[in-house]
Amino acid sequence: MLGMRPLIWLFIVLAPNGAWGATPSVRVNFSSDSRNGPLDVSNLNRQFRLSQISEQVLGRLDNLGGHYFVESGVTLTHPDYSSVTLVDATGKSRLLSGDVRGTVEPTAEVTAGYAKGSHSVQVGWRGALTDTPFASQLLRATVAESFFAQTTTLGLSLAYLGQAQPDSFFLDKDFLLKLRPNRVHAYEANVSWDQTLTENWKGRLQAGVSQRVEERPLGLSLIARQRVALGDRLFAGLDGIYAEEPGGDLKNERGYFQQFGVTASISAEPIYDFLVTVSYGVLWERERDPRDLSHVQVAADSYALALAFPFQNLEAQTSGRYVVTNTGIKSVSLTGSLLWKL
Amino acid sequence: MKWTAAAILVMLINGCASLGSVDRSRLNHPAMDMASNRVAPPPTFLTNLGSIQGSSGGNGCSVCAH
Numbered sequence: 001m002l003g004m005r006p007l008i009w010l011f012i013v014l015a016p017n018g019a020w021g022a023t024p025s026v027r028v029n030f031s032s033d034s035r036n037g038p039l040d041v042s043n044l045n046r047q048f049r050l051s052q053i054s055e056q057v058l059g060r061l062d063n064l065g066g067h068y069f070v071e072s073g074v075t076l077t078h079p080d081y082s083s084v085t086l087v088d089a090t091g092k093s094r095l096l097s098g099d100v101r102g103t104v105e106p107t108a109e110v111t112a113g114y115a116k117g118s119h120s121v122q123v124g125w126r127g128a129l130t131d132t133p134f135a136s137q138l139l140r141a142t143v144a145e146s147f148f149a150q151t152t153t154l155g156l157s158l159a160y161l162g163q164a165q166p167d168s169f170f171l172d173k174d175f176l177l178k179l180r181p182n183r184v185h186a187y188e189a190n191v192s193w194d195q196t197l198t199e200n201w202k203g204r205l206q207a208g209v210s211q212r213v214e215e216r217p218l219g220l221s222l223i224a225r226q227r228v229a230l231g232d233r234l235f236a237g238l239d240g241i242y243a244e245e246p247g248g249d250l251k252n253e254r255g256y257f258q259q260f261g262v263t264a265s266i267s268a269e270p271i272y273d274f275l276v277t278v279s280y281g282v283l284w285e286r287e288r289d290p291r292d293l294s295h296v297q298v299a300a301d302s303y304a305l306a307l308a309f310p311f312q313n314l315e316a317q318t319s320g321r322y323v324v325t326n327t328g329i330k331s332v333s334l335t336g337s338l339l340w341k342l
Numbered sequence: 343m344k345w346t347a348a349a350i351l352v353m354l355i356n357g358c359a360s361l362g363s364v365d366r367s368r369l370n371h372p373a374m375d376m377a378s379n380r381v382a383p384p385p386t387f388l389t390n391l392g393s394i395q396g397s398s399g400g401n402g403c404s405v406c407a408h
Binding site: 216229243283305327 | 388
């Protein structure tokens with residue numbers, strides 16, 4: 001975190017209040033994730049335990065020239081590779097954490113956008129700043145257009161990813177050792193439709209296609225979200241997701257994936273601007289492999305609590321989430337966020 | 343059939359256009375925001391669907407069952 005101080009001061013110096021009519025802000029995010037349980041669904045005795053934290057500082061200038069914004073920042077991740085197994089050409093396995101220990105992985109990102117009336121466009125880049133085992137570069141572009149006094153919004157988002165992977169072999173279905181790709185390219189395209197339905201109800205439908213080209217078959221997804229105001233201070237949400245790989249070449253030892261999830265949430269505002277959200281979700285994941293007729297299912301219950309509260313020109317958010325699966329994996333995540341409007 | 347579809351389309355457009363005058367105080371409340379998740383979506387443990395970045399949780403391996 002200390003390494004981010006120069007970045008914060010640089011942003012404060014370069015973003016004086018009122019420059020080009022801009023509105024500067026700084027956001028500091030923190031997240032931690034720890035989980036333990038059986039590593040492999042086919043061998044529940046093989047346990048793992050991992051813990052990862054990351055810190056992020058983002059500087060943002062809104063209303064640049066009236067309609068533009070730019071945001072940039074750095075994320076420091078303390079990865080835990082103690083559950084990642086690498087296999088060499090002789091079939092001998094070792095943990096990646098034996099090769100990479102005690103590192104901090106910095107990632108930078110820049111996003112710029114334009115919004116005027118019913119039109120908005122934004123482009124962004126995020127990439128690793130050092131040579132890490134899974135270093136990646138991500139490019140993303142989003143376009144949205146609103147209609148009917150902004151009660152209908154159609155959006156299109158495109159993403160391209162290039163990611164490194166350490167050398168590792170896997171045993172294919174013919175019991176031959178094969179090298180995994182050490183460079184993966186991936187793309188994702190989503191179209192979305194946001195619709196105001198009444199003065200208390202709105203929804204979103206999103207359909208997507210994505211693929212990690214060297215590893216996986218094509219994946220399709222459909223997401224439906226609804227938000228309902230039950231009163232001035234009470235709100236409900238219901239989100240559903242369905243995703244699957246319908247077919248195509250299987251490029252490694254894994255079968256076709258399928259996913260179905262539902263999350264329900266209630267948000268209340270007991271005092272002005274202080275928002276409390278509780279949610280419960282269940283996610284079913286399935287893998288079927290026609291080569292050996294295997295079929296595996298893992299289901300997870302997810303319980304979450306989130307708080308958001310502004311204080312003068314600061315806005316704080318925090319959340320916690322507990323997830324437990326039918327295979328005994330337990331996961332606890334904590335996040336914190338502080339937005340400072342300068 | 344074409345006329346039915348056209349009529350439905352006109353009704354839909356008319357319905358959406360009439361929503362332009364509704365009171366948006368509740369619709370614009372932060373709790374109604376579609377774009378941001380107040381709580382991050384749950385991690386996946388078996389598949390890596392939904393993320394081209396690979397599986398979550400720091401293990402980095404997108405095709406491992408962990």
